[in-house]
Amino acid sequence: xxxxxxxxxxxxxxxxxxxxxxxxxxxxxxxxxxxxxxxxxxxxxxxxxxxxxxxxxxxxxxxxxxxxxxxxxxxxxxxxxxxxxxxxxxxxxxxxxxxxxxxxxxxxxxxxxxxxxxxxxxxxxxxxxxxxxxxxxxxxxxxxxxxxxxxxxxxxxxxxxxxxxxxxxxxxxxxx
Ligand SMILES: [Ca+2]
Numbered sequence: 001x002x003x004x005x006x007x008x009x010x011x012x013x014x015x016x017x018x019x020x021x022x023x024x025x026x027x028x029x030x031x032x033x034x035x036x037x038x039x040x041x042x043x044x045x046x047x048x049x050x051x052x053x054x055x056x057x058x059x060x061x062x063x064x065x066x067x068x069x070x071x072x073x074x075x076x077x078x079x080x081x082x083x084x085x086x087x088x089x090x091x092x093x094x095x096x097x098x099x100x101x102x103x104x105x106x107x108x109x110x111x112x113x114x115x116x117x118x119x120x121x122x123x124x125x126x127x128x129x130x131x132x133x134x135x136x137x138x139x140x141x142x143x144x145x146x147x148x149x150x151x152x153x154x155x156x157x158x159x160x161x162x163x164x165x166x167x168x169x170x171x172x173x174x175x176x
Pocket of ligand 1: 010011012023046047106107
């Protein structure tokens with residue numbers, strides 16, 4: 001089986017004191033697995049600021065001698081709807097490879113939502129969108145991290161809105 005072509009949208013903080021290390025592990029696993037080809041890393045604010053996350057991503061890649069490209073993205077929740085190098089890369093790559101790219105989103109969804117805002121075909125052109133969008137205590141947290149913006153774009157502007165809406169809101173008392 002051909003390896004999955006993966007872009008990871010991430011807020012890596014491995015090595016930063018008191019911060020989560022899971023995204024760093026995810027990057028290393030994506031690089032080492034024969035089932036995936038990691039084609040690019042887009043950084044979103046989250047566990048650390050976007051510029052620190054950008055630095056951490058480079059450090060992780062340097063550790064294993066990888067030259068996977070890294071693109072800096074949203075720096076705050078207010079950047080939902082603002083173009084940045086990460087969003088540019090996401091839109092261009094997915095548009096050039098329709099049905100080929102699996103987007104693994106493991107940070108607040110600001111970059112992903114902004115890509116959907118600027119390219120209405122973005123979601124349809126993905127092969128898969130895999131979201132780790134919350135924690136045990138705050139399920140679907142990532143959908144609400146950029147205030148209403150991410151939720152409105154991802155849930156209400158897509159064909160799969162009704163399924164996603166019911167999944168996200170089921171059993172949870174969110175301020176939406
Ligand atoms: Ca994360």
